[in-house]
Amino acid sequence: MxxxxxxxxxxxxxxxxxxxxxxxxxxxxxxxxxxxxxxxxxxxxxxxxxxxxxxxxxxxxxxxxxxxxxxxxxxxxxxxxxxxxxxxxxxxxxxxxxxxxxxxxxxLRLAMILFLVSEVATFGAGFVYYFFIRAGEWSHEGLPHLLSSLVLVNTGILIVSSFTLHYAHVALRKNNRTRFLQLLGLTLLLGVVFIGGQVLEYYEFIVNENFTLAEGAFASAFYGLTGLHGLHVSMGAVLLGIVFVRGLKGQYSADRHTSVSTASMYWHFVDVVWVFLVVVLYVGATL
Incomplete structure (x- = not known):
């Protein structure tokens, strides 16, 4: 868009x-x-x-x-x-x-904002489902140790990527194209590492912990929300990759950067959603 x-x-x-x-x-x-x-x-x-x-x-x-x-x-x-x-x-x-x-x-920026509003509704539906199942009797039986060091490191990686993308945009607005490309490339790398970390987490849960969708309502909410978020991060990485290629071809400047601006809006959105997911799913499930 x-x-x-x-x-x-x-x-x-x-x-x-x-x-x-x-x-x-x-x-x-x-x-x-x-x-x-x-x-x-x-x-x-x-x-x-x-x-x-x-x-x-x-x-x-x-x-x-x-x-x-x-x-x-x-x-x-x-x-x-x-x-x-x-x-x-x-x-x-x-x-x-x-x-x-x-x-x-x-x-176009307004259109991105409206699209993100629809995304808030999508994730909101998932959270409503999770809060609904938490309203009944709750048991920790069968749940793996969710708040692991891998989750904390992955969260830190995604938060850092928001800062690197922000300062990449700042550098572009100052016409510092070299720094813009360096920070944008770093953001893209951090995003790919995050996706790899989530795949590793799924492997640990499913293979080593035998925590699958068949484990009940919480498992369906967990994999539904984290999987949906992983899909959004993957799409965000594709968008940033295209922006990076266009940046290498010299298509951005201090006056022309709508693509960077709107891609940044999307990336910051998925970062905020992940922080909320960690607080609600990972931390909240242990309380």
């Missing part, structure tokens, strides 16, 4: 690319700023499909047994189409098109 901004060259034929996301859609909006909402609608459809799948099970199903699976496929398709349109138009098309003006950049 909001990362279409920053090149000043106009190569006219878009490098031979004539894909749907390049078009002005909906007509009159100038940028494909509705793609994030299509993505969010697809994600919401997946949650709805999961509910339909549950309603289609049991001895007296409320819907047909194939309604849920069909809705899941439809939700995934809408989600992927929206994600394609968003990322392609935001990150790729401007390799060949002139960037947005100041008004357009502000609109």
């Amino acid at each position: 909001s990362l279409a901004d920053d090149t000043t060259e106009d190569h006219g034929d878009h490098g031979g690319h004539h894909l749907p996301a390049v078009e002005d859609w909906p007509r009159g909006f100038g940028e494909a700023s509705w793609w994030p909402f299509v993505t969010a609608a697809g994600a919401a459809g997946i949650y709805l499909a999961a509910a339909l799948f549950v309603l289609g099970r049991g001895t007296e199903p409320l819907v047909g047994p194939m309604v849920g699976p069909a809705a899941i496929i439809a939700g995934v398709v809408v989600f992927l189409v929206g994600l394609y349109g968003w990322l392609y138009h935001a990150f790729v098309v401007n390799f060949w098109e002139q960037g947005t003006d100041e008004h357009g950049a502000g609109t």
